[in-house]
Amino acid sequence: MRTTVPIVTAFIAGFVLVVAFFFRGSTLIGSLRDEFTAWITIIGGFTLALGVASIIRVNWTAVARRKRDWPYKILTLVAVLGMGIPSVLPVSWSSLLGNTPGSIYDWLFEYMQKPMMATMFATLAFYIASAAYRAFRARSPEATLLLVTATLVMLWRVPMGEAFLNLFPGDVPEWLNTYVMGGANMAVQRGIIIGAALGAASMSLRLILGIERMYMGKG
Amino acid sequence: MTCFRLSAVVLSLAALYPEVSWAQDQADPLFRADRINALVLVLVFSAAILLYTRWARAGKPLFLRRIPGLDAVEEAVGRATEMGRPVLFIPGIQELDDIETIAGVSILGRVAKITAQYETPLMVPVRYPLVLAASQEVVEQAYTEMGRRDSYDKDTVRYVAGEQFAFTATVNGYMMRERPAANIYMGAFFAESLLLAETGNAAGSIQIAGTARPEQLPFFIAACDYTLMGEELYAASAYLSREPVMTGGLKGQDFIKMIIVVLVIIGVVLVTFGMGDWFVHLFEEV
Amino acid sequence: MTFWERMDKIDRRWIYLAVGVAGVLPFLFPTPFPIGVTPEARSLYDAVEALPDGSNVMVVYDYYPSTIAECEPIAIAALHHLFRKNCKVITLSNIPYGGPTMAENVTRMMADQYGKVYGVDFVNLGYKYGYVAVLSGMGQSIESIFPTDHTGTPLAQLPLMDSVKNYSDVAFIFEIADNATADYWVSIVNAQYGVPIGCGGTAVMAPKFYAYVASGQFVGLLGGMRGAAEYEILIDREADGVVGMQAQSLVHLLIIALVILGNLGFFLSRGRMKRGVA
């Protein structure tokens, strides 16, 4: 019961979605596909709640058991409730509630979360610069070709570098865009895309037919 | 049998929906004949994957070429043994449900067999409890298979802080202190890959990486001695574990890849000689 | 300790400081250089310019707040171009961390500049889970996936949505993405419904998208902040894209210098090692 029902469900859902592609939209199977597609967005949406609940639980137990950094975890919980609760309350009570522009929820996102997330990823530029100096070595012919191409592209993509490349005879930027980006790079990306597409299709097939049961977890 | 009975229930249920109306565009053909090429591709693809998976399950010897990256791994662990310095292995920083992490853990099994054989110290920092359990199981099994059950050290696989950069700081600290001879990164990595590779370089270790993340690959190639690229990571773990589903999938995909190469060559030749339009049109997606 | 050994042991925070300074200087002493426009950016501009005025266009915010430096200038430039042509804009997002809120706030900011009316000239559908199902579901009926807009107003009460039932009513899709969601606009929406798609992608994603431009599945491509600058030049409203790119030259030159310096040190010390001098 615990394994056959899920496997049959996955098979029917997948089978309908695959077969409906080959038939006119206004058939029974076409309508079934549309309803199933809408259901994915509803049922799947609750998996977001799983993520929310598990993070709250991890932080809650860390605080309750005074684990390492537990005072900071209190801040996380305060932030969760500080943003979560006002958004759930009806906007009819006050314009500060709900999730529309002008609400606490919207303000916290626009003026706290957005700049913070942008800054978190901006630090990557520092790591790349330091790794550029201490780790990127032309230790093999292949790595050399990689670094030479990377340097040319880095020059080409910034105004000062592009001006420098234009000092050379011929249209170097146009050559880089046509033969490197649109030529060798495009061809390799296409090869990788085809390989990855076959991999994804293989995983999907195994999932529909119940060969792949990773999502079932233990037991 | 169950799925027929169940599908009957679902179909009858569908009839109840008032909004389902079949009177729409009756003019269009029932069967989308213009998508025959997709149907053929789906059927041929599915047949290849399922056949190879069944052969793999039946134990039929399916040839998989040896991935050069694995020789580099064994060479590096050998070097660590000569110098009597530890080997550091990180199975990626994602949860166990990430395919790359699973591939990383199966390669860990191989590395553990070599370190067991030569009694080289091994350190495996992990970020999630599930990955901890899976890695411990794989390492213990490797030591048992090599008859070195007694020298298996319980905290070879260590749970390190969960947050991304805290994990990196701890591992970097270990690298600078223990100065492992070989650092092996196999699995899903993100921005911290640069910090790890840089510190490993400063500590003078041989570094071998393997990931499928496209934006990390160029950095690993420039920073490490050897890198397994994208699919090679999965091929390496299939080559090692011989797990039927993985091996069958890989062989099936290879078969389709070869058909695609042949078809593209035919297409290019025909079109170059000016008589290929009908052939190219066969692959038109509608 | 030779010069190279000291350089090799350098504390990485000096490098961080150098990057910080190289990032700040161009804002204090701007030295603008001309910015060339790639054919991919021009073909995207031509495709949008060729749209009949007032046609329905979908602008999709498929990027996380982490890449607003690259993607927001693209969104703003696109909206300038579309509102200037009086196109009807339908926005949505497949990003659970801030996507729908950015779609709401950026579009409203631009709409105010052009005096556009919500519900008539533009609508924000917001976010639904499962981008694959959202993209596939909108092919049959947008309302089956989005019963209401982002703020909960049923689609029936929005005049614009009367004339937009599914992709056959959409003339063009402007996808702005920092992840693989754009791949599924190609393999589901363009492949199965034939809607022309223009993509503004982050620099990390751009090299891969050249393959979709070549096969015609994308009508054009903007690569990162550089792509935003090129599009700003094409619609001649130079803004954050151009300013940002001018400031980027110095940091690129610094990183190139660091790679060269690092390799020099590597080869010199290795050369000395071989000769057994060190």
Place this chain on the structure above:
Amino acid sequence: MSGWEIFQLWVMAVLTLALFSFMYRDNPVYKVVEHIFAGLTVGYQIGLIWHSIILQQVWGPVLAGQWWKLIPGLFGVLMLSRLSGKYAWVSRTSLAFVMGATSGIFLISELHGRVLPQMQDTMIALNGGDGFGATMHSIIVVIGVLSTLIYFYYSKEHKGVLGATARVGIWFIMISFGAHFGYTVMGRVSLLIGRVQFLIEDWIGSFL
């Protein structure tokens, strides 16, 4: 600029500087801001789930008479059983439906929407375009695609013709990864420039 707008600018600037302080050293201020950030991300999702899914996709339609929307709503609630160790199996059917249906869409879209068009566009005439440049481009594309596919081929030893093609493949792959390296560096630097531009032009600019 109103007092409130200046306050908002300062909030954003302080948070930006606090996160950049990690570059110097991990410090309590960074930890405070980082933990607040982790909380806000979760808080944002609570609002998203409540409005976008529960209200707009289940509660609203059901009130409007579409009673059958309760079925997916119910399956969705069952998904939450995954939180408890013992009853996790209850969620399997919901998860199986989502994974199965999504796989159905993937199987078609990957083969029909990605493999077919990319294959078709590689069947180009080697002497097609006008002039030497276009011919060179076509040759590069065809050889590049085929050698990349052969490089990632595992069912035969890379010897003889296959080995030579794979060698060519690795050179093409290195050029492509070099281009990808250059673009990724540009992307990360753009993110940094975006923050520096905010600090200088918006924040410092506000009190000059």
